[in-house]
Amino acid sequence: xxxxxxxxxxxxxxxxxxxxxxxxxxxxxxxxxxxxxxxxxxxxxxxxxxxxxxxxxxxxxxxxxxxxxxxxxxxxxxxxxxxxxxxxxxxxxxxxxxxxxxxxxxxxxxxxxxxxxxxxxxxxxxxxxxxxxxxxxxxxxxxxxxxxxxxxxxxxxxxxxxxxxxxxxxxxxxxxxxxxxxxxxxxxxxxxxxxxxxxxxxxxxxxxxxxxxxxxxxxxxxxxxxxxxxxxxxxxxxxxxxxxxxxxxxxxxxxxxxxxxxxxxxxxxxxxxxxxxxxxxxxxxxxxxxxxxxxxxxxxxxxxxxxxxxxxxxxxxxxxxxxxxxxxxxxxxxxxxxxxxxxxxxxxxxxxxxxxxxxxxxxx
Amino acid sequence: xxxxxxxxxxxxxxxxxxxxxxxxxxxxxxxxxxxxxxxxxxxxxxxxxxxxxxxxxxxxxxxxxxxxxxxxxxxxxxxxxxxxxxxxxxxxxxxxxxxxxxxxxxxxxxxxxxxxxxxxxxxxxxxxxxxxxxxxxxxxxxxxxxxxxxxxxxxxxxxxxxxxxxxxxxxxxxxxxxxxxxxxxxxxxxxxxxxxxxxxxxxxxxxxxxxxxxxxxxxxxxxxxxxxxxxxxxxxxxxxxxxxxxxxxxxxxxxxxxxxxxxxxxxxxxxxxxxxxxxxxxxxxxxxxxxxxxxxxxxxxxxxxxxxxxxxxxxxxxxxxxxxxxxxxxxxxxxxxxxx
Numbered sequence: 001x002x003x004x005x006x007x008x009x010x011x012x013x014x015x016x017x018x019x020x021x022x023x024x025x026x027x028x029x030x031x032x033x034x035x036x037x038x039x040x041x042x043x044x045x046x047x048x049x050x051x052x053x054x055x056x057x058x059x060x061x062x063x064x065x066x067x068x069x070x071x072x073x074x075x076x077x078x079x080x081x082x083x084x085x086x087x088x089x090x091x092x093x094x095x096x097x098x099x100x101x102x103x104x105x106x107x108x109x110x111x112x113x114x115x116x117x118x119x120x121x122x123x124x125x126x127x128x129x130x131x132x133x134x135x136x137x138x139x140x141x142x143x144x145x146x147x148x149x150x151x152x153x154x155x156x157x158x159x160x161x162x163x164x165x166x167x168x169x170x171x172x173x174x175x176x177x178x179x180x181x182x183x184x185x186x187x188x189x190x191x192x193x194x195x196x197x198x199x200x201x202x203x204x205x206x207x208x209x210x211x212x213x214x215x216x217x218x219x220x221x222x223x224x225x226x227x228x229x230x231x232x233x234x235x236x237x238x239x240x241x242x243x244x245x246x247x248x249x250x251x252x253x254x255x256x257x258x259x260x261x262x263x264x265x266x267x268x269x270x271x272x273x274x275x276x277x278x279x280x281x282x283x284x285x286x287x288x289x290x291x292x293x294x295x296x297x298x299x300x301x302x303x304x305x306x307x308x309x310x311x312x313x314x315x316x317x318x319x320x321x322x323x324x325x326x327x328x329x330x331x332x333x334x335x336x337x338x339x340x341x342x343x344x345x346x347x348x349x350x351x352x353x354x355x356x357x358x359x360x361x362x363x364x
Numbered sequence: 365x366x367x368x369x370x371x372x373x374x375x376x377x378x379x380x381x382x383x384x385x386x387x388x389x390x391x392x393x394x395x396x397x398x399x400x401x402x403x404x405x406x407x408x409x410x411x412x413x414x415x416x417x418x419x420x421x422x423x424x425x426x427x428x429x430x431x432x433x434x435x436x437x438x439x440x441x442x443x444x445x446x447x448x449x450x451x452x453x454x455x456x457x458x459x460x461x462x463x464x465x466x467x468x469x470x471x472x473x474x475x476x477x478x479x480x481x482x483x484x485x486x487x488x489x490x491x492x493x494x495x496x497x498x499x500x501x502x503x504x505x506x507x508x509x510x511x512x513x514x515x516x517x518x519x520x521x522x523x524x525x526x527x528x529x530x531x532x533x534x535x536x537x538x539x540x541x542x543x544x545x546x547x548x549x550x551x552x553x554x555x556x557x558x559x560x561x562x563x564x565x566x567x568x569x570x571x572x573x574x575x576x577x578x579x580x581x582x583x584x585x586x587x588x589x590x591x592x593x594x595x596x597x598x599x600x601x602x603x604x605x606x607x608x609x610x611x612x613x614x615x616x617x618x619x620x621x622x623x624x625x626x627x628x629x630x631x632x633x634x635x636x637x638x639x640x641x642x643x644x645x646x647x648x649x650x651x652x653x654x655x656x657x658x659x660x661x662x663x664x665x666x667x668x669x670x671x672x673x674x675x676x677x678x679x680x681x682x683x684x685x686x687x688x689x690x691x692x693x694x695x696x697x698x699x700x701x702x703x704x
Contacts, residue, residue, distance in 0.1 A: 064549040065520075171637045201405040201576060203634035206620035210633055228549060235622035235631065258624060272554035273624055274579030277699075278602045281583045288558055289551045291505070292519045 015091070017052040018190055018222050019076070019109075024049050024085035026071050030297065044296045045071040047246035048085070055189065058216065058223040060237030060254070062230055062269070066293050068246040069226045073192045076224065077111050078102055089190075107137055110183040114195035116175035120167040126153075126178055127163040133185045152181040156211060173204035180211065184219070192224045197232060209236060230273050234258055239330075242266050245304045246296055248324065252331035260342050262333035264311050264349060267342065287346040303334070310349045311337045365436055366393040367537055367570050368417070373430035373440075375409075375416045384641045386412040388594040389430075392587075394538065399564070399571040401585030401602070403578060403617070405638055409594040410574045414540045416440070418457060419447045453483040456531040460543040462523035466515040472499075472526050473511035479533050498529040501566075502559055521552035525559070532563060540572045545580065557584060578621060582606055590614050593639050593649040596668055599678040607696065610671060610679035610688050612654045615695050623699065648682065656683055656691075 013020060026046040029039035046068040053059050061069045074080040076087060078094065087095045094105055110133070113119040120129055130152055131145045140148065150160035156177040167175055176196060183191050193212070197205040213236065215221060227233050233240055240257045242250040242265065250263040261267045268287045275281035289308045294300055300307050306317040316336060324332040339349070375387040387409040394400050402410045415421050417432045417439060432439040434450065442450075451457075459465040467475055476495035477488055484491070492511070499507035502525040515523055524544065531539055541560070545553040561584065564571060573584055581588055581602065588605045590598040590613065598611040609615055619632025636653045639645050645652050651661040666680040681688070 064551060173637060201638070202578075203405060203616055203620050204637070206622075206631035206633040207635075209622065210630055213630070229622075230550065231622040231624055234624060269550060270624065272550040274553075274557070274577065274583045276578040276582045276606070276618065276621055276623065278582045278606050281579070286554050286558070288554045290555075292521055292552070 013052060016055070017088075018055045018057075018090060019224075020052045020086075020088040021072075021076065022050050022086040022088070024072070024075055024087060025083045026068070026075050026080060027083045041297050044246050044299060046075060046082075047296075047299075049243070049246075049248055050085075051241055051248065051251060053190070053222055053224065055222055056216075056220050057239065058225055058237045060233035060240040061224065061226045061243060062228060062233050062240060063243035064228065064293050066245075066296065067243040068296070069243050070194055072243070073111070073194050073224065073226055077106075077109055077192055079111075103137075107133075107186040108188055109190040109192065110186065110188045112176075112179050112183045112191060112193045112196045115199055116172050116179055117199070119179060120175060122167055124166075125163070126165050126167065126170075129167070129178060130181045130185055133182060137186055139186065148185070149181075152184055155184065155215070156181045157207075171204075172200055173207055176200060176204075176208050177211065180208070180215070184215065187219070188221070190222045190224070192226075194226045195228070196225075198227060198229065205232070212236065230258075230269060242269070245293060245299055247304060248332075248334065249305065250331075250333040250335075251324075252327075252333075253329070256329065256331050260339075262327055262331070262338035263305075263335045264309050264337075264339060265305050266333075267339055267344065267349065268310070271343065284343065285345045285347075287344075287349060303336070305335075310346060311335075313337060366433075367396050367435065368394040369431070369433040370413075370417065371431040371433070373413060373416060373428070373432060375412055375421065375426060375428045377421075378425045378427075379642075382642050385594055385644070386641060387416060390589075390591070390594075390596055391430075392589050392596070392599065394570050394572060396537065396570055397564070397568050398587065399573055399585045401581035401588040402572065402574045402591060403576065403581050403588060404591035405576060407593075407638055407641065408591040409641075410591050411542050413591075414457070414542060414572060414574060418451060418455065418540065419444070420457075449483070452479055452536075453534045454536055455538045455540070456534070456536040457540040457542065458524075458527050458531045458544045460546055462520055462527050462547065465527060466523060468515050471512045471514055472518070476511075476526075476530055476533060479530050483534050494533060495529070498533050499526070501532075501563065502526075502529045503555070504529075521548055521555065524548060524552075524556055528556070528559065528563075532567065532569070535567055536569055538570045538572065540574070542574045543576070544573075546575070546577070553580075560584070578617060590617070593644055594641055595649060595680070596678070597650065597680050599668070600674075601676060604674060604677050608677070608689075609692050609695065610677065611650075611681050612656050612683070612691075613650050615691060616653075618699060619695060648680070656687070658682060 024046055025048055027042040027044055030041040031037040032040045049072055063069050075082050082095060086093055089105060127149050131149045134140055134145045134148060150163060153160045158174060158177055197208050225236050234254060237254050239253050241248055244265050250266045261270060268289045271287045291308055302318040302320055303322050306312045322334050322336045324334045326332050371391050373387055373390045376383050376385045390413055404410045416428050419439060428440055473495055477491040480491035480494055496507055496511055499511060504510055504522060504525055545556050575581055585602050588600060588602050589596055592613050598614050609618060616634035620634060622631060634653050639649060647663050648661045648666050651657045660682050666682050668678050668680040671677045671679060672685055
């Protein structure tokens with residue numbers, strides 16, 4: 001798959017990308033047996049994902065739970081080893097570098113985790129938590145570390161006096177600020193944010209989103225921003241990648257994706273988001289997908305979305321796997337029967353799809 | 365007579381640190397076939413309000429006062445045996461977390477049958493037929509084959525459907541849904557909300573929808589109650605709330621929402637954190653976070669009063685009507701601006 005995606009324009013590299021992910025796969029084995037464990041099946045959590053990020057850009061990744069977005073994030077920062085594919089950071093292949101060789105690279109990319117309650121050690125003081133990355137990388141004397149930590153606390157909007165407090169003395173939003181400060185401590189170039197605001201209340205969520213934007217402007221950060229909330233992703237991203245069952249189904253710059261989605265899955269996701277406006281929300285017709293995300297152990301044949309797709313064409317979508325077709329300007333979508341316009345009603349989506357199918361199977 | 369009439373409900377919990385007033389003077393009514401949305405952040409008292417109505421708080425550490433009139437009968441003063449008869453039959457609840465609210469060691473069929481037999485004197489066979497009917501109604505594919513499955517064999521969305529089936533199995537007059545879609549993906553959320561809407565049309569139940577998501581409220585509710593720090597700050601018809609919000613907290617909630625349909629570079633943020641209910645702020649509880657705060661806000665608690673032009677639109681804020689109208693219009697204009 002990786003080579004196919006490479007050939008259709010998505011992977012045209014210009015040399016100064018910060019991060020290049022090329023055909024990355026991550027399979028988890030399902031084993032049986034106690035002493036002699038043998039793999040009986042594989043969970044194809046990430047299956048051939050390619051993309052690149054330019055410095056200073058924010059790439060949003062959306063998808064339902066189980067689509068492999070978190071696994072992908074963990075592969076990128078090398079918390080998980082990949083099964084296949086390449087990850088290049090600043091032109092250097094980091095897919096298989098040793099732990100020791102990886103260490104200086106870890107200073108360049110850090111991660112913010114989803115759960116601000118579970119990701120901070122309850123027995124350590126905030127000063128230690130934020131300063132730990134500096135100590136690990138031996139950046140500065142204890143006095144310098146302390147000064148840096150207080151500076152970071154101020155940057156993320158916390159009181160530098162709270163250096164000696166424990167995580168439980170902070171609210172959820174403040175804890176997420178501590179997580180942000182820790183990720184910032186080593187002056188990274190890339191921060192991978194894995195659902196950083198989904199555990200927070202809306203008013204606090206807005207504070208963290210604004211903070212992340214300000215930090216990006218101040219320090220020229222690059223973000224990979226993973227979330228299941230399409231509103232949040234739209235707010236923060238420059239480009240958005242939609243994932244379904246371990247694969248990329250659509251990539252486009254933010255405005256294009258939200259204004260002219262091509263993949264029926266993207267369309268269904270967009271129309272499922274409740275609109276906080278009673279007139280507009282109730283007037284539009286949501287395209288409700290049937291059923292659940294299929295199991296990544298045994299993904300559907302052909303296009304992985306075909307069992308739930310309103311545009312499904314028998315004998316085509318379930319047999320042949322679509323590649324990521326280009327729509328210009330870096331917009332790609334993995335679909336044989338892309339949407340013609342947006343918004344569409346569920347009825348239109350279905351009708352147009354079959355109408356086109358009657359003309360097209362010969363050519364296809 | 366209203367189906368449910370809650371009057372000046374107060375609930376407080378005894379904790380090691382002192383008394384927490386989790387609900388402080390909440391009133392609302394729910395009419396037959398209507399949906400009431402209760403919105404607020406975590407800790408605003410929206411769930412406790414409903415747990416108190418249902419009589420599900422731990423008795424030893426909870427003190428409640430006020431009235432919750434169910435078809436004219438006060439639930440707060442009802443005996444446990446009477447409450448047990450009402451709960452699960454006339455009134456039922458869908459909990460937030462479908463992963464933990466089903467019993468993992470019994471099949472879903474058994475749990476559904478139990479719910480029927482607690483309230484109806486019927487045989488297992490009849491109860492099971494009813495369970496199957498409901499599983500089909502909530503859209504579980506191949507329900508016959510799945511009725512003897514255990515909860516872990518279902519996905520999150522499917523488990524939430526089982527919870528809804530269980531809540532609806534005795535045709536309740538009122539369904540309390542506590543964040544029914546928060547743990548779910550948007551696509552599954554759309555399925556569940558559609559399902560609830562359809563079942564409401566078919567069965568004519570009233571719904572109390574507790575949520576922190578203004579989008580969900582906008583799409584489902586008829587009336588909306590906005591809660592902040594254990595109190596109601598605004599109460600209005602859904603169209604009035606979204607077109608003429610009257611309380612600075614409501615403005616903050618609406619402004620802090622990233623939206624699909626509009627472009628905003630920066631979100632309006634409500635500064636600070638929700639207050640501790642152990643020592644709530646003096647005067648208006650929102651005053652430490654309110655950008656429009658005046659001297660009177662710090663000392664005097666605003667009453668929940670009707671606005672001049674609309675007796676059904678209640679709000680608790682000291683600001684004058686002119687300022688409110690101006691700010692509300694500003695907010696609506698900024699959030700209504702279409703993209704491109």
